[in-house]
Amino acid sequence: MLRVLVQFAHPALERSRVHRRLLAHLPQREGITLNDLYETYPDFDIDVPREQALLTAHDIVVFQHPFFWYSTPPLLKQWEDLVLVHGWAYGRAGRALRGKQVLHVISAGGREEAYQHDGLNRFTMRELLAPLEQTAYLCGMQWTPPYVIHGTHRMSEAQIEDEAVRYGGLLADLCDARVDLRAAARYPTLNRALAGVRGEGEA
Amino acid sequence: MNDGGLLLQAFVYLAAAVIAVPVAQRLGLGSVLGYLLAGVAIGPFALGLLGTGGQDVMHVAEFGVVMMLFVIGLELQPALLWRLRGPILGLGGLQVLVSTVVLAAAAIALGLPVRGALAVGMTLSLSSTAIVLQSLNERGVLGTAGGQSAFAVLLFQDIAVIPMLAIFPLLAAPGAVVAAADAHGETVVSHLPAWGQTLAVLAAVGLVVAGGRFVLGPVLHQIARTRLREIFTAATLLLVVGIALLMSAVGLSPALGTFLAGVVLANSEFRHELESDIDPFKGLLLGLFFIAVGASIDFGLILEQPLVIIGLVAGIIAAKLAVLLVLGRAFRLSVDQALLLAFALPQVGEFAFVLFSFAGQQGVLAPSITGPLVAAVALSMAVTPLLLLVNERVIQPRTGTRVAASRPPDVADEGGTVLIAGFGAFGATVGRLLRASGVHTTVLDNDSDRVDLLRRMGLTVYYGDATRHDLLHAAGAARARLIVIALDTPERTLDLVHTVRRHFPQLTILARAFDWQDAHDLLHAGVANVYRDTLDTSLRLGSDALRLLGVRAYRAHRAAQRFLKHDEESVRELTGRRDDRGTYASAARQRIEDLERMFEADRAEPALDRDAGWDAESLREEARSGPIASGNGPRM
Numbered sequence: 029m030l031r032v033l034v035q036f037a038h039p040a041l042e043r044s045r046v047h048r049r050l051l052a053h054l055p056q057r058e059g060i061t062l063n064d065l066y067e068t069y070p071d072f073d074i075d076v077p078r079e080q081a082l083l084t085a086h087d088i089v090v091f092q093h094p095f096f097w098y099s100t101p102p103l104l105k106q107w108e109d110l111v112l113v114h115g116w117a118y119g120r121a122g123r124a125l126r127g128k129q130v131l132h133v134i135s136a137g138g139r140e141e142a143y144q145h146d147g148l149n150r151f152t153m154r155e156l157l158a159p160l161e162q163t164a165y166l167c168g169m170q171w172t173p174p175y176v177i178h179g180t181h182r183m184s185e186a187q188i189e190d191e192a193v194r195y196g197g198l199l200a201d202l203c204d205a206r207v208d209l210r211a212a213a214r215y216p217t218l219n220r221a222l223a224g225v226r227g228e229g230e231a
Numbered sequence: 232m233n234d235g236g237l238l239l240q241a242f243v244y245l246a247a248a249v250i251a252v253p254v255a256q257r258l259g260l261g262s263v264l265g266y267l268l269a270g271v272a273i274g275p276f277a278l279g280l281l282g283t284g285g286q287d288v289m290h291v292a293e294f295g296v297v298m299m300l301f302v303i304g305l306e307l308q309p310a311l312l313w314r315l316r317g318p319i320l321g322l323g324g325l326q327v328l329v330s331t332v333v334l335a336a337a338a339i340a341l342g343l344p345v346r347g348a349l350a351v352g353m354t355l356s357l358s359s360t361a362i363v364l365q366s367l368n369e370r371g372v373l374g375t376a377g378g379q380s381a382f383a384v385l386l387f388q389d390i391a392v393i394p395m396l397a398i399f400p401l402l403a404a405p406g407a408v409v410a411a412a413d414a415h416g417e418t419v420v421s422h423l424p425a426w427g428q429t430l431a432v433l434a435a436v437g438l439v440v441a442g443g444r445f446v447l448g449p450v451l452h453q454i455a456r457t458r459l460r461e462i463f464t465a466a467t468l469l470l471v472v473g474i475a476l477l478m479s480a481v482g483l484s485p486a487l488g489t490f491l492a493g494v495v496l497a498n499s500e501f502r503h504e505l506e507s508d509i510d511p512f513k514g515l516l517l518g519l520f521f522i523a524v525g526a527s528i529d530f531g532l533i534l535e536q537p538l539v540i541i542g543l544v545a546g547i548i549a550a551k552l553a554v555l556l557v558l559g560r561a562f563r564l565s566v567d568q569a570l571l572l573a574f575a576l577p578q579v580g581e582f583a584f585v586l587f588s589f590a591g592q593q594g595v596l597a598p599s600i601t602g603p604l605v606a607a608v609a610l611s612m613a614v615t616p617l618l619l620l621v622n623e624r625v626i627q628p629r630t631g632t633r634v635a636a637s638r639p640p641d642v643a644d645e646g647g648t649v650l651i652a653g654f655g656a657f658g659a660t661v662g663r664l665l666r667a668s669g670v671h672t673t674v675l676d677n678d679s680d681r682v683d684l685l686r687r688m689g690l691t692v693y694y695g696d697a698t699r700h701d702l703l704h705a706a707g708a709a710r711a712r713l714i715v716i717a718l719d720t721p722e723r724t725l726d727l728v729h730t731v732r733r734h735f736p737q738l739t740i741l742a743r744a745f746d747w748q749d750a751h752d753l754l755h756a757g758v759a760n761v762y763r764d765t766l767d768t769s770l771r772l773g774s775d776a777l778r779l780l781g782v783r784a785y786r787a788h789r790a791a792q793r794f795l796k797h798d799e800e801s802v803r804e805l806t807g808r809r810d811d812r813g814t815y816a817s818a819a820r821q822r823i824e825d826l827e828r829m830f831e832a833d834r835a836e837p838a839l840d841r842d843a844g845w846d847a848e849s850l851r852e853e854a855r856s857g858p859i860a861s862g863n864g865p866r867m
Contacts, residue, residue: 073792076844110844119853 029059032203033086037065037093037104046135046180049188050092053196059203061086065103072106079111080124088129088202089169091160095136098149098156108163117167126168129209131175131202131218132160133195139179154216172209175218198222243280247273248518263365264616266518270525271613292523293581295516296361297475298509300389300486303364304493305506312494315383322380322562323387326576329554330356337550343600346402350595351604353395354587355547359580360385360486361517362615367575370619370696371719374655375678376564377571384555384576389487392582396482399586402595428482435481439474439488443495451501467508524581528609532602543607544614551577567627567679574622578611623696627679649673650706650714650738652697652727654681657743657764658717662690673706698726700734708735716742721749728756747802747826754806761802770795789842801828 034054038047054062063082069075083089093100115121134153142148143156153176154161164171175198177191198218201207212221247269255265273280335352339345363381367373373382423431447470454466471489478488496502533540552573559569587605590596651662654676665672674690675697676682682694693706697718708714714731718724724742731738741760744750753761770791777787805828843849 071792073789073796110842113844114850114853119850 030087030203030205031085032060032088032090032199033082034060034062034090034092034199035065035104035107036062037091037101037107039066039101039103041066044094044135045185046177046183046188046191047092047094049192050133050135050177050195053192055196055200055203057200057203060199065107066101069103072103074107074110076110076113079107080116083111083128084124086128088131090131090133090199090202092133093135095134098151100160112163112167123168128169129172130160130164130169131172131209132157133175133177135177135180137179137181139182140176143178152216170209170213172212173215173217173221243273244519244522247522252518262369262518263362263521264613266521267525267613267616270522271528272525273522274526274528274530276528276530292516292520294475295513295518295520296581297486297489298471298513299361299364299517301471301489301493302506302509302513304490304495305497305502307494308497309494315379315386318380318383318562319387322558323384323391325558326384326555327353327356327388327391329558330551333550333554334547337546347590347596347600350399350402350586350590351600353398354583354590355579355604355608356551357388357392357580357582358385358551358576359578359612359615360389361520361581362578362612363575365517366616366619369722370623370677371723372571372677374719375568375571376680377559377568377575380559380562380564380568380572381575384572386490388580389484389490392484392487395586396589399589399595400593402590402593431481432483435477435483435488436491438477439492440495443492443499447496448499448501451499455501455504463504464508467505468512470505471509520581524609524612527584527605528613529602529606532606533610536603540603540606540610543603544610547579547607548577548611548614548618565680565683566630570622570626570630571679574618574626575615577618578615579608581612583608627695648712650675650703650708650711652676652714652716653718653743654678654685654692655717655719658715661715661717666690673711675702675706698723698730700730703730703735708738711735711738714738714740716740718743721745721752724749725752725756728753728758732757747805750802751806754803763802766795766798 036047036051038044041047041051051062054060061082063079091100091104093104099105112118112125113122116124136143136153138149143151143153145151149156153174157174161171175195177195180188183191198207207222212218215221248266251269251272252262252265255268256262271277331349331352333352334355335345335348338348338351343351363385364373367378367381372378451463451466454463457463470492474488474492475485478485496505499505555573555576556569559572560566564572584605587596587601587608591598591601649665649670649672651658651665651672652675654662654674658674658676662672662674672690674682674685674692676685676692676694677696679694682692685692693702695702697703697716708731714735716724716727718727721744724744728740728742731740739760740758741762742753742758744753744761744763746763746765750761750763773794774787774791777790778784782790
């Protein structure tokens with residue numbers, strides 16, 4: 029069994045249709061830990077030792093958050109700055125995170141077509157996430173392409189429910205090591221990897 | 232009396248207090264009634280354990296009243312006193328004047344000569360500072376309009392004693408001219424002509440004011456530097472005793488003199504030390520005083536002429552109560568604040584014992600008259616706590632501000648989700664935030680003026696003592712989810728905590744604490760959510776101070792955040808380690824010890840600035856030392 033840490037960041041969960049549903053389907057089982065960052069640190073005063081201990085105790089780190097201005101909510105950036113310190117996460121002596129898996133689970137209002145070179149957003153999701161991918165790389169972590177729930181603006185409640193059930197299943201599979209994350213690395217998103225379909229951006 | 236006798240007496244008094252007071256508190260009767268009952272129990276008419284020492288004890292114990300006024304003065308900034316000048320002179324003056332006239336008229340009607348009747352009227356117009364203030368304070372209503380008025384009246388009465396003492400000899404039957412002497416015997420200045428006496432009084436008052444202002448500060452500073460707590464305590468006692476002596480020497484009331492000294496020192500840096508040093512003495516002596524009053528009730532005399540005594544008590548109380556009620560309304564108090572005032576002050580004060588014996592010596596009144604009167608005075612004092620209870624439980628619910636609003640609340644489940652006990656500045660802020668966020672709140676408060684206002688604003692408000700189980704129940708405590716305790720005193724807060732935990736265990740308690748001491752007590756009582764009311768504010772101030780010193784705003788903010796956490800952890804840690812509370816002589820000493828431990832904990836904390844992620848020092852070092860730069864850190 030792999031231990032999965034869900035680092036959840038949403039500044040207004042009570043207004044989110046998608047993430048409330050996703051959290052509701054989070055498997056209640058050993059091996060999966062939810063860390064609700066905005067609930068724990070409403071004042072942005074992150075408890076660094078606690079966060080580092082949590083990271084150490086898990087194998088897969090899932091960052092679950094909405095896509096705000098092509099990036100994470102600000103608390104997650106604060107978290108990176110304060111928790112991933114030199115000498116612990118990276119640098120000559122920083123080896124604490126070596127070999128752990130990183131996965132971003134992102135909800136985005138726009139549809140997948142919008143995140144193409146000829147789309148409204150002009151960059152692919154993977155390109156937009158480059159800083160996060162490089163951060164993981166510098167810390168010696170294995171980058172997994174993001175799991176993206178696209179087009180949330182137009183989703184019906186039933187569709188959201190379907191997405192949530194699928195997400196819950198994914199977490200359980202990650203926990204039971206039933207997902208080949210190395211193979212997934214070639215795909216633009218984890219969604220496509222799971223579906224076995226190659227993205228257009230890949231050669 | 233030999234030493235063994237003295238110790239035995241002390242043992243009897245202390246045992247009576249230790250047994251009776253907690254029982255009375257438990258029954259909701261208040262400590263004053265507990266002491267009085269203890270006095271009755273050990274007095275000559277029950278167990279008879281006191282021997283003949285009762286009256287001597289009373290004299291010693293009266294000093295508790297002097298100390299109490301010193302402490303009250305310390306808590307009273309001169310500005311506040313100035314603001315009260317209207318009620319003191321107007322309400323107080325009229326109360327003494329009208330009550331004197333009414334009671335004297337009644338005495339004349341009962342067949343007393345005019346001079347004697349005047350003496351009786353004046354004496355009976357006074358109320359008991361000790362009993363009233365202690366009772367009101369315990370109920371947490373001293374700060375309400377009625378409580379403030381009661382305080383103002385008592386203050387005026389203390390001043391009025393001076394001219395009364397001067398007038399008494401003049402009331403003596405013609406021929407029996409006695410030199411102007413005060414109740415405590417010949418004064419140093421009594422041989423002086425009138426202008427000389429006046430000058431002496433002014434000089435004494437000037438000495439206290441000027442001394443308190445300019446001399447005491449440096450002197451206390453020197454004493455404090457010896458770091459011998461008991462010397463500081465001795466100095467405090469010396470100060471109070473000295474002023475009392477000085478005032479007696481020039482014929483002023485010692486209580487008034489120490490009150491004045493207290494007011495002068497209210498702005499001094501040593502205010503808290505003075506207060507906490509005198510506090511245990513004050514409390515013990517006051518308790519002793521109440522016990523002595525209880526013991527002095529002459530049940531023999533009462534049994535001999537029960538109707539006369541009871542009639543006297545009822546008549547005096549009814550007359551004073553009516554006067555107070557009318558005056559209270561005339562001074563624009565709301566109905567139930569006027570009722571509070573009237574029910575607080577209708578007893579006759581301790582000074583009556585002195586005045587009556589003085590009047591007896593002067594030949595103003597015959598012993599056959601003072602005897603029943605003294606018994607009536609003692610009884611009237613004893614019924615005061617009962618009267619306040621009657622007012623609180625029986626009369627207030629029917630008149631004026633009702634416990635609950637007569638209009639049914641808008642919400643079906645009137646319990647609301649949050650109860651707020653105490654709606655002063657602290658509770659009001661909490662309540663406004665919750666309401667602005669759409670949370671339904673129910674307020675419990677015992678200031679009827681405030682309750683009326685809040686009801687007009689549409690809040691669900693229950694009026695009364697929030698520590699009462701039945702009121703909590705009526706307010707829906709059984710269905711609420713949270714209770715916010717924002718009461719004015721730590722004692723009442725703890726009381727309410729215990730009540731809630733016993734009767735409404737499902738309620739989550741959020742309690743306001745005043746300092747570490749309360750925070751410890753509350754944590755100890757099992758309250759997880761404890762909020763020291765000055766903590767966040769002082770940290771905000773501290774962080775602003777850092778900014779003004781040139782520290783960047785966010786760094787100052789982070790330091791305050793860090794310190795808040797560290798401080799909360801320290802308090803919780805200390806709570807675990809400080810069950811040895813009995814070893815501390817006073818709360819003040821405890822506070823000093825706590826502060827010391829806090830400083831130690833601060834030193835142990837490596838650095839308040841732990842934001843290592845924003846510090847590039849280690850990165851720079853690594854970049855300088857190694858040929859390979861370690862890649863791109865967060866800030867490169």
